[in-house]
Amino acid sequence: MKDPSGASRDRIRVLVADSNQTQSQLLSRALRRQPGLKVTCCRSELSDCLQALRSAPADIVLLGDSPADHDLLIETLRDLHVNHPRLGLILLLDNYDRNLVVNAMRSGVRGLFCRVSQPFRALCRCIAVVHQGQYWANTEQMGYIIDALTSSPSTRIINAKGDGLLSPREEQVVNLVAEGIGNREVAHQLGIKENTVKKSLLRIYDKLGVSNRVELVLYALTHRGAEASAPKRPPLSSLAEDCARVDPA
Numbered sequence: 001m002k003d004p005s006g007a008s009r010d011r012i013r014v015l016v017a018d019s020n021q022t023q024s025q026l027l028s029r030a031l032r033r034q035p036g037l038k039v040t041c042c043r044s045e046l047s048d049c050l051q052a053l054r055s056a057p058a059d060i061v062l063l064g065d066s067p068a069d070h071d072l073l074i075e076t077l078r079d080l081h082v083n084h085p086r087l088g089l090i091l092l093l094d095n096y097d098r099n100l101v102v103n104a105m106r107s108g109v110r111g112l113f114c115r116v117s118q119p120f121r122a123l124c125r126c127i128a129v130v131h132q133g134q135y136w137a138n139t140e141q142m143g144y145i146i147d148a149l150t151s152s153p154s155t156r157i158i159n160a161k162g163d164g165l166l167s168p169r170e171e172q173v174v175n176l177v178a179e180g181i182g183n184r185e186v187a188h189q190l191g192i193k194e195n196t197v198k199k200s201l202l203r204i205y206d207k208l209g210v211s212n213r214v215e216l217v218l219y220a221l222t223h224r225g226a227e228a229s230a231p232k233r234p235p236l237s238s239l240a241e242d243c244a245r246v247d248p249a
Contacts, residue, residue: 012131013057016041017049018064018092027062034124046076053084060088060127062113065096074103081108088130101141102148105218111136135218146217149178165207173200178217 014037018024021043028041042052044064052058061080065073077089090111091104101112111130113123126136137145166174169190176186183201187194201216210216 011036011038012127013059014039014127015049015052015056015058015061016064017044017052017061019044020064023064030120031124037124037127044076046079049076049080050083053087058087059131060090062090062092062123062127064092065094065100070100070103074100074107077104077107077109088127088133090126090130090136096141098144098147101137101144105137105145110134112138112141114138135215142214142218146178146180149217149220166204170200170204170207173197174204174216174220177201177213178220 014031016024016028016031016039018027018041024041024043028039031037031039040052040056040058042048049061049063053061063073063077063080073091077091080087080089085108087108088111089109090113091109093100093112093114094116096112096114104112111126113126113136115123129136164171172190173186176189181189183194183197187197190197204216205211208216208219210219
């Protein structure tokens with residue numbers, strides 16, 4: 001792959017892991033025809049994934065959904081994230097529900113791709129987006145994620161060492177924003193000026209590496225109450241084209 005200046009760029013290393021070997025082989029062949037991708041494949045069992053990653057390190061793992069055992073799938077995702085925290089994990093879904101979406105995101109997934117409803121070119125875009133450190137999710141999945149966050153009475157965002165990243169007042173702002181409350185109402189509830197809320201949000205965005213309300217909610221969900229030993233996730237810079245979008249302030 002070349003950039004506009006003609007300089008050579010490293011290819012994205014992709015590991016396709018699926019229990020359906022026929023499906024895995026077909027997807028791998030299709031991806032290999034795309035410029036800028038280096039593709040390997042293996043079975044979706046954790047031991048096979050870890051062995052494949054030892055043999056050929058990857059930037060992105062496409063893990064096929066196993067409808068028979070979602071608990072095992074989540075455990076596999078969590079273990080992959082713990083062993084390879086820099087991996088961009090993308091879950092390939094045939095169908096999903098709220099629990100699967102929320103638990104997958106909490107387990108380190110950065111991309112949720114519905115292969116039955118999205119075209120192949122969208123998967124290529126998803127790979128590129130996740131490789132850039134961003135998130136990929138559709139509007140319905142975003143709704144599940146936001147609902148999961150707002151169902152909790154409070155949010156404390158911590159880093160890999162378990163230290164709080166925000167001040168108590170900033171955490172209050174995040175909790176109210178997660179409830180879908182606008183700046184004016186946030187100011188009213190906290191007894192501060194609306195301009196103070198805007199400035200507080202800008203500081204929060206800067207601390208967390210996000211740029212708008214949706215990204216803030218996603219970040220809060222995936223970092224809320226994480227174990228002290230959990231690896232730190234790269235900051236969000238923007239959402240995929242399918243995601244809900246809102247103004248930064």
